[in-house]
Amino acid sequence: xxxxxxxxxxxxxxxxxxxxxxxxxxxxxxxxxxxxxxxxxxxxxxxxxxxxxxxxxxxxxxxxxxxxxxxxxxxxxxxxxxxxxxxxxxxxxxxxxxxxxxxxxxxxxxxxxxxxxxxxxxxxxxxxxxxxxxxxxxxxxxxxxxxxxxxxxxxxxxxxxxxxxxxxxxxxxxxxxxxxxxxxxxxxxxxxxxxxxxxxxxxxxxxxxxxxxxxxxxxxxxxxxxxxxxxxxxxxxxxxxxxxxxxxxxxxxxxxxxxxxxxxxxxxxxxxxxxxxxxxxxxxxxxxxxxxxx
Ligand SMILES: C[S@@+](CC[C@H](N)C(=O)[O-])C[C@H]1O[C@@H](n2cnc3c(N)ncnc32)[C@H](O)[C@@H]1O
Numbered sequence: 386x387x388x389x390x391x392x393x394x395x396x397x398x399x400x401x402x403x404x405x406x407x408x409x410x411x412x413x414x415x416x417x418x419x420x421x422x423x424x425x426x427x428x429x430x431x432x433x434x435x436x437x438x439x440x441x442x443x444x445x446x447x448x449x450x451x452x453x454x455x456x457x458x459x460x461x462x463x464x465x466x467x468x469x470x471x472x473x474x475x476x477x478x479x480x481x482x483x484x485x486x487x488x489x490x491x492x493x494x495x496x497x498x499x500x501x502x503x504x505x506x507x508x509x510x511x512x513x514x515x516x517x518x519x520x521x522x523x524x525x526x527x528x529x530x531x532x533x534x535x536x537x538x539x540x541x542x543x544x545x546x547x548x549x550x551x552x553x554x555x556x557x558x559x560x561x562x563x564x565x566x567x568x569x570x571x572x573x574x575x576x577x578x579x580x581x582x583x584x585x586x587x588x589x590x591x592x593x594x595x596x597x598x599x600x601x602x603x604x605x606x607x608x609x610x611x612x613x614x615x616x617x618x619x620x621x622x623x624x625x626x627x628x629x630x631x632x633x634x635x636x637x638x639x640x641x642x643x644x645x646x647x648x649x650x651x652x653x654x655x656x657x658x659x660x661x662x663x664x665x666x667x668x669x670x671x672x673x674x675x676x677x678x679x
Contacts, residue, residue: 388432389416389439396443403447411452415442418456449596461509463516466539468507471531473606475509478664479584479637482671483513485662486582486635490518495579497522501571501627503559503583503620504528506606508536508552510582512543515551522551524571528558529605559583560609560619565626574627581624584637585609585616613642614649621649628676635673643669650674 393412400408417424419439442455451474453459459468461475462483468474490498498521502511505525514523525540527533533556540552558567565572586609588594598607609616617636624634638646643661649672650656656674664670 387428387430388435389420389427389430392416392435392439393427396439399443399447403449405446405449411446412443414452415439415446415455418442449600451597451601454601459507459509461507462513464509464512464539464543466507466509466512467535467542469535470601471529471603472535473506473532473602475507478670479510480513481664482582482584482635482637482662483510485671485673486510486580486633487514487517489633490514490521490580493579496520498579499524499574499577500580500582501526501574501578501623503581503623504585504606504616505536505554506532506584508539508554510584511536511552512539514582515549516543522553524574525552525554526557526559526568526571527554528556528567529603530556532603532606559585559623560616564619564623568623571627576627577629578627578632579629580633580635581620581627582635583620585620587613587617587638587642589613612645613639614645617646617649621654625655625676630676632676633673634676635671637671638669640664640668640670643672646672 393416396412397408400411405411413424416427416439419436420430445455453468453474459466459474462480500514500521501524503526505511505527511523511525514521527536536554555570561567586607588607589612590608620636647659647661650659655677657677659674661669662671
């Protein structure tokens with residue numbers, strides 16, 4: 386054993402007592418971050434190089450600060466994103482919906498597909514689409530100026546490597562009554578967009594959430610009305626406005642909301658092929674639908 390591995394064992398017990406869900410993983414990832422080594426190299430850190438900042442960071446996690454705020458990084462599909470106070474930490478559930486969108490965009494017989502990501506936060510969905518669908522351009526919309534700073538930072542970070550300026554950030558509000566005014570930048574795209582995708586705020590006001598979420602994710606990323614549906618209804622209205630005939634919408638929701646969100650995209654409003662899709666844990670997680678005309 387080494388000093389660092391002993392400290393990791395102690396920290397794991399402390400994190401478990403504090404109610405952290407994956408205490409061993411978090412202790413190891415914090416140790417790797419502090420000592421600037423890979424997780425598989427922790428045993429190689431000499432005792433003399435043990436860094437006491439390890440315990441400072443463990444104590445932040447004991448206080449239920451998200452791991453990603455402590456390391457400053459979040460992994461999403463093939464991206465490593467900068468995150469911190471003021472921006473929603475991207476979640477694995479959203480990777481599944483993003484993969485669905487990427488697969489559909491790749492299948493489309495369109496030379497340079499156009500996607501719109503409503504509520505882009507860190508830019509996770511928009512950047513993944515640009516990275517994995519080489520000729521796609523993505524318009525990323527964000528209302529919260531603090532989150533917009535993080536999106537800009539991540540877009541800049543990837544601009545030279547994979548996404549080559551194909552992600553355009555717009556300050557805008559997709560829920561307000563005057564949504565077309567709030568999204569004036571996108572007016573030129575009306576009726577021509579191939580995919581509208583969104584992971585909007587969808588937690589009903591007053592719901593209980595873990596401290597990592599309630600105290601650290603920005604409120605604008607979480608809460609939406611008493612039933613969690615107003616922002617999803619906003620996505621539906623904007624999708625109807627932007628999509629071309631045959632265009633697709635994908636919107637994430639909470640596991641218990643599958644049936645309610647299905648009915649936000651009914652045939653009576655013109656939608657076709659409305660489906661509830663599951664995440665990797667088998668829970669209802671996102672609804673997809675087609676705008677008719679093809
Ligand atoms: C749940 S977070 C998702 C962030 C990112 N797309 C992801 O999946 O990690 C929702 C995002 O939508 C933004 N948002 C909330 N209401 C909005 C609105 N009316 N117009 C534009 N953005 C909004 C929030 O600020 C937040 O960044």
